Amino acid sequence: MNQSAITKSAIIEKYRKDFPATESLFIDFGGCVIETRVNNSQLLADLNNYFKEFLVDTDKGDILITAHECPVADLGLEYTVKQPDPGKTKIKEEFHNLPDGRVVYKRLTGMLFVFGGEDNIAIGPCIENSNQVINFINNRFIEYKLNNGCFLGHAAGVIENGRGIAMAGFSGMGKSTLALHLMSRGTTFVSNDRVMAEDNGDSLTMYGVAKQPRINPGTALNNPDLSCIVTREDKERFLAMPKEELWELEHKYDALIDECYGKNKFILKAPLSGLVILNWKRDNSETTVNIVDPKERKDLLPAFMKGTGLFYRPDSPEKESDPDVDAYADFLSKTTLIEISGGVDFDKAADACLKFMKDGSI
Template sequence: MSARVAALAEKFLREAPLTQQLGLRFGDTRIDVRSNSAALVAKLRDYYRDFLGEGGIADIEVAAIEREAVDIGLPLAPKTPEPGKRKIKEEFLDLPDGRVVRKRLTGLVCLFGGGLNLIVGPCIANDNQIVNFINNRYIERLIKRGCLLFHASGVAVGEQGLTLAGFAGMGKSTLALHIMRHGTDFVSNDRMMVERDTEGLVMHGLPKMPRVNPGTVLHNDSLGPVIPADERERFLAMPAEELWDLEHKYDAFIDECFGPDRFRIRCRMKALVLLNWRREKAPLSIARVDLTARRDLMPAFMKELGLFFEMDAETRGRDMSEGAYLAMLGDCPVYELSGGVDFEAAAVFCKNLLAP
């Protein structure tokens, strides 16, 4: 195919000068975001309020063009939904110099490859997807330098952190926010990149606010600012089971709920905690496990790279198998939480794990 990502991007960039700029710093990575929309940059500046970082040479450059949804006229293939899901959310096409991904519901088109990162379409109305695109560029950078991707949340005390994972619907983000009530810092909501250096494991989170359901908010007093009072009353009247399964999410800004300077995205990894509990009246059970003998727990935290990762020749040869995860974790303590769901008891256990 003669089409190229760079040529497609050049056409959009000619039509929309990028006059607005935002500098971000995620750990040791500086990101430069440019746009034709002051409103979008203002939204992103507020969202990334804890990660602003103007000045210096950018490690990652991202462009976001606000305009109506576009049809790029290329034969995009649907992305097969994850197991247990039916809805097709994205379609994509690989070109010689990168990849094109289109969000079916919003019409946003993402172009990336060879250092080019561009998202085009109704960005302001879908700023959460712009956040995801920026964060995915950061994930890609860390994976390419040797990290493995975990489907996990994380909290920390001082320089020591816990990576929290679990099977679908187990409540890893809810647990992280319960642990936050005990004075920890927040590290990440849904993705963790883990690498090993000469001193042990390092966990890298994402600057993405936890997206919580009403049930999580109602059972955590610290999350009071998340839901308006009138909506809170409606949710309080719902049965517990219905509330648990409700697909209605809110952004929980860490500074608004727990105070300033409580969000970090890098620390040492002290342990991995896996949620494998059930919604039933049974005591919580906590046990240290050996993953080499409990391979059934591996899917709880292993995560495929997905559509928003540029698989270059070097990365294509990387080992991202179960064996690679086991080797990465090495002698890292791993705990399984089974039995009945008990967020508060689990939070106390996790806080004690982080005690000096």
């Protein structure tokens, strides 16, 4: 078939006919409801368990996704390679832009994701790669919020006393670790790795992503609320490692919020009262906490700025370019920007965040 004749609509029609998806779950992402319809009961159970805190009883969604467990498919398309991120070499994704959408092909798993707008589809070995289906669902919400004018941030988020705070940091600074320290001290979770920030005129709102934290062994072993997810054998092995080696270890655990911290401790919408930038070092210097002006400290903002990536398809040409640092500086002037520098001290950082969420001061 002529590639120009292949459309998102035609792909969706074919696979929904060949592999009918009849079982649904509805997920409420802070006011945007996504219906995910599947053709396999195991996949349905996996998704229900992962998104259980956000399921709603309805029969109508704002966005539809169907996920079809089936053999790896060949759509007859020529793909463009997505070059690896800086510092990485393995090619994982390829893509093809359609007249009415985009296809992303995952090289390592054979999964295909076809998307754009309110109708989307996942095709391939979905059960084996349910994490990719979960990411696809979350990315549809991210796309929805970005197309409605939100800025994308690479940050974790929590809320307490009606004041939300996002935490960003340059690579390896520990934003998720700090968020989980705050969870152990009574806050409510908003997001682990991405926030969409919305301008409300004189203030900002952040929307989280319904993705459970994935943590390294060092984070798990240093937080009593999380140590339960590490097996006894792994715990003994990790504790025998040098501290630096443990923190750099490429090994991740899923830390489900409801299992580690209890029910009703994960929401997806909160005021963005403050943004913390972790800009510290692993040395013995004193940890310092300061409120700074984003327009004067643009050097900090790339820690929060996040490119939209391959799974975002803008709904208008003006959204094809990501906002620049000046746009982020203007945008973030409507919240409080806090820099934490000096030596790493998660307890002191958590104290500062809790004080800010209590009364707005540091």
